[in-house]
Amino acid sequence: MNKSNVDWNLVRTRLPPHIRNPDPDIYRSNNYVTLDFETTTIGKGLSLYPDNGIVLSAWENGPDHPRPGLRAHWGGEFTLDELVKDIEDADFLVCHNAKFELGWLRRCGLDLATVIVWDTMIGEYVIGGNRWVWKQLSLEASGQRRLGEGKHNVISKMFKAGLCSTEIPASWLKAYCIQDVLLCRRLFEAQRELMLQDGMLMPVMFTRCLATPVLCELELNGMYLDTTQVSELCMEKELEYAEVQNKLEEVTGGININSTKQLREFLYETMGFAEVRDRKGKELRTGSGLQRTDADTIQKLKARTSDQRVFLELYVRSKELYNELTKYLRKFRDCCEEVGGRLQAQFNQTNTRTHRLSSSGLDYSTQFQNFPRAYKPLFRAERQGWLVGEADGAQLEFRVAAHLGRDKVALGDIIGGTDIHAVTADIIGCSRQDAKPHTFKPLYGGRSGTPDEVRYYEFFREKYVGVTNTQRSWINSVLSDKELRTEWGMKYYWPDTRQDRSGYVTNSTSICNYPVQAFATAEIIPVGLVYFWHYARAAELQMKIVNTVHDSIITELPPEELEEFHELAQISLIDEVYLYLRAVYDIELVVPLGAGVMTGSHWSNSEAKDSEVTYTAKETQYERI
Numbered sequence: 001m002n003k004s005n006v007d008w009n010l011v012r013t014r015l016p017p018h019i020r021n022p023d024p025d026i027y028r029s030n031n032y033v034t035l036d037f038e039t040t041t042i043g044k045g046l047s048l049y050p051d052n053g054i055v056l057s058a059w060e061n062g063p064d065h066p067r068p069g070l071r072a073h074w075g076g077e078f079t080l081d082e083l084v085k086d087i088e089d090a091d092f093l094v095c096h097n098a099k100f101e102l103g104w105l106r107r108c109g110l111d112l113a114t115v116i117v118w119d120t121m122i123g124e125y126v127i128g129g130n131r132w133v134w135k136q137l138s139l140e141a142s143g144q145r146r147l148g149e150g151k152h153n154v155i156s157k158m159f160k161a162g163l164c165s166t167e168i169p170a171s172w173l174k175a176y177c178i179q180d181v182l183l184c185r186r187l188f189e190a191q192r193e194l195m196l197q198d199g200m201l202m203p204v205m206f207t208r209c210l211a212t213p214v215l216c217e218l219e220l221n222g223m224y225l226d227t228t229q230v231s232e233l234c235m236e237k238e239l240e241y242a243e244v245q246n247k248l249e250e251v252t253g254g255i256n257i258n259s260t261k262q263l264r265e266f267l268y269e270t271m272g273f274a275e276v277r278d279r280k281g282k283e284l285r286t287g288s289g290l291q292r293t294d295a296d297t298i299q300k301l302k303a304r305t306s307d308q309r310v311f312l313e314l315y316v317r318s319k320e321l322y323n324e325l326t327k328y329l330r331k332f333r334d335c336c337e338e339v340g341g342r343l344q345a346q347f348n349q350t351n352t353r354t355h356r357l358s359s360s361g362l363d364y365s366t367q368f369q370n371f372p373r374a375y376k377p378l379f380r381a382e383r384q385g386w387l388v389g390e391a392d393g394a395q396l397e398f399r400v401a402a403h404l405g406r407d408k409v410a411l412g413d414i415i416g417g418t419d420i421h422a423v424t425a426d427i428i429g430c431s432r433q434d435a436k437p438h439t440f441k442p443l444y445g446g447r448s449g450t451p452d453e454v455r456y457y458e459f460f461r462e463k464y465v466g467v468t469n470t471q472r473s474w475i476n477s478v479l480s481d482k483e484l485r486t487e488w489g490m491k492y493y494w495p496d497t498r499q500d501r502s503g504y505v506t507n508s509t510s511i512c513n514y515p516v517q518a519f520a521t522a523e524i525i526p527v528g529l530v531y532f533w534h535y536a537r538a539a540e541l542q543m544k545i546v547n548t549v550h551d552s553i554i555t556e557l558p559p560e561e562l563e564e565f566h567e568l569a570q571i572s573l574i575d576e577v578y579l580y581l582r583a584v585y586d587i588e589l590v591v592p593l594g595a596g597v598m599t600g601s602h603w604s605n606s607e608a609k610d611s612e613v614t615y616t617a618k619e620t621q622y623e624r625i
Contacts, residue, residue, distance in 0.1 A: 047103030200489030391569035392552035394594030407466030445509035
């Protein structure tokens with residue numbers, strides 16, 4: 001790979017101050033703006049829909065703002081110069097679900113790269129750890145929990161009934177919007193005080209909120225499907241589904257497979273399947289005592305005859321094809337036919353227990369986080385001739401576990417480039433590809449499986465003693481205190497944890513899982529994402545980020561920026577992560593981070609995989625154990 005002509009040290013001087021020198025203490029300032037918009041309600045009022053508009057804005061400038069006080073303004077995004085100026089003169093912006101407001105502020109002309117937010121929904125989420133999720137994080141619920149006060153119920157009910165802001169009496173709407181601003185400001189003050197008293201949560205809050213402007217732009221960009229490839233694959237799957245259905249009809253004699261009664265008679269009387277039993281040998285039945293016919297149960301039935309085997313194979317394949325078609329391919333096809341293949345989704349910052357991102361589909365109800373690998377090559381770059389690039393944190397969760405466990409053996413394997421998947425495959429007796437799901441399963445408390453798999457899990461725990469002992473200490477801590485404080489400040493709660501007669505501690509899997517997954521994908525990857533976005537803007541590159549999936553960043557880029565993409569992956573996922581963790585969390589990583597890079601005409605196709613390159617941190621960037 002050739003070296004680009006970009007002077008990245010010079011580019012770094014152009015980064016916004018809060019990115020160049022990140023400091024959560026900015027939140028101690030009282031020069032802030034609290035904002036709420038009332039908009040028209042197409043697609044939940046999102047700015048992504050061009051026909052939506054702002055109806056009313058209310059904001060309050062904090063006591064140390066150059067122009068303190070409360071303001072309300074009727075009118076759309078082209079009439080809000082005063083608001084934009086007030087935000088530009090503030091140290092940060094306070095909103096509940098700030099990504100919503102940022103989308104509109106972008107349409108108002110505000111440069112999102114310059115904005116720091118305090119999102120009170122994220123604030124409540126950070127304080128809650130794994131206790132509260134999205135439905136418990138509304139402004140109403142958060143206000144009640146933190147302050148003992150809620151919102152104007154009449155107007156809330158009007159919105160829930162489907163009324164648009166333009167249909168609500170102006171005086172009522174204005175009072176409602178102002179009430180939301182005041183409630184949001186008081187909620188912010190309470191959250192800030194609690195985090196300052198806690199002493200460790202403010203860096204977590206800062207990191208979460210730095211990602212918000214980036215995610216706002218990603219939602220606007222969307223991803224593009226290859227119309228031809230989608231059409232061909234969808235047709236192929238439709239034909240196979242029809243064929244399987246015809247064969248299934250022949251095998252079943254034409255029964256209505258959606259009829260529980262007919263399916264039950266066919267399975268247990270005609271075919272003679274034995275019922276599925278629990279560990280004690282008791283038959284698993286419905287609440288009314290009938291034999292089960294749900295898909296999960298049918299897939300667990302054991303075939304003892306050739307007829308039973310044929311039926312199960314057809315049934316399982318039928319379900320697989322149906323899920324592929326209804327969850328993805330038909331929606332992809334509709335997206336291609338109706339909007340040229342532009343697929344959009346929302347990123348959810350407060351939905352998971354571990355605190356990593358999730359996503360929700362918009363018009364086509366297809367989220368961006370868990371595409372089956374087979375569908376990734378269906379995505380192309382928007383512009384003809386451009387590439388799709390993916391940069392990921394190489395073996396990130398294993399490296400994080402090695403750091404958290406200060407595991408010298410794991411560190412040696414990472415530095416030495418040991419092919420851990422090959423070791424797994426050798427012990428289990430399978431291919432390297434089939435071994436991958438098992439390699440790091442012990443990190444998440446995995447213990448059960450085939451005898452060979454169990455043997456590998458025990459091998460892993462015995463080899464990486466530092467990791468194993470650290471996870472045991474987490475389990476013991478939670479058993480004693482019902483909570484766990486992580487190295488970077490996040491706190492998780494398991495109030496129902498207990499030890500049973502066999503010695504097993506309930507919640508062990510999640511106790512082992514959360515710290516590893518969270519540090520990797522809720523702290524480190526968002527940091528990389530933020531720096532990638534800001535560096536690309538500061539360098540005035542054409543490339544754009546279109547998605548982030550757990551440990552990766554997906555971009556579209558012109559071929560002439562290929563070298564810059566490789567360098568930016570290393571800077572953002574390796575170099576800046578060390579600096580950020582040191583500055584914000586006071587953490588010195590003791591393991592080398594890595595960055596994997598691949599590019600091709602489509603996302604993660606064979607051509608892209610052929611270009612895959614992995615970079616590793618220099619030893620000067622981290623402290624060896």
